[in-house]
Amino acid sequence: MKKLLVTAMAVLLAASALADEVAVAPTVLPDGLPPLGETWRSENPYRGNPEAVAIGQKAYSQACARCHGADASTNAAPAPDLRNLNRFCRRISDAELNAACMRDNDAYFAKTVRNGKVIVGVTHMPPWQGVLKQELAWAIQTFIESRKTGRE
Template sequence: MNAKFRRGALAAAALTLSLTAATQLWAHGNVTPQPVDTSALPDIPGGNDHWVEHNPYRGNPTAIKIGESAYGQNCARCHGLEAISGGIAPDLRLLEKGDTGDEWFIYRYQHGSVRDGKVYMPPLGPILGQKAGWAIRSWLETVHTDD
């Protein structure tokens, strides 16, 4: 098997995995990812094949606006309206600001949280895309709180 084919097979396996996790959630009837229109934002080189670790849109007003709406449609049902957690999932206003917080944020967004076959958070990143993720992160930083 040549390297190119192997890479393709790996990507296909990863996609199948994330779709399986998402489908389990859909089976509960409560999470259907809503597509996010990010066409107004600059593209990230490599698209969803190359995830960067730090927010390329921090402070960008367009990203903040898109992120607020994307959050409401895709994250609020678990993380709470306005990012104020009702206790089901962590309060995302508490995420550390800046580069360190970025790394943890994008890791969870990309991979979700799956333990012992149970989906605590679906891997929404590959479905909604990297640009939407950083837009959400941009908005979250504007509602950050320390307590």
């Protein structure tokens, strides 16, 4: 009986730990942004688009803020400060090199968001593939890029 109880508790604990790491789709819709279809782009097609910033801010608050910090304005959250993602690119003034750096940055962003971060079987971030529409993913990135860190 005791063993059963312990097993049941272990299952419950494991289930609640997993539940914390489930990707929940934001309810905001990418209305007004050019639709992108199913095939993921390799580059952000919305960069600098103010509408994408507004939609991305809402989607970020619903889907990413609980781990990455409210409004992408703090690095006190457990997960990394996403404003630092393109930090190295921002330092490159040569236009061509900068564009190449941003392409790499976009590829990394898309890959990470789609696959999540599962390290030795532990889900640090759940995969968003099939949960988050790519329109919203790129809008979120556009929003994050609109938030400057102030420390370049």
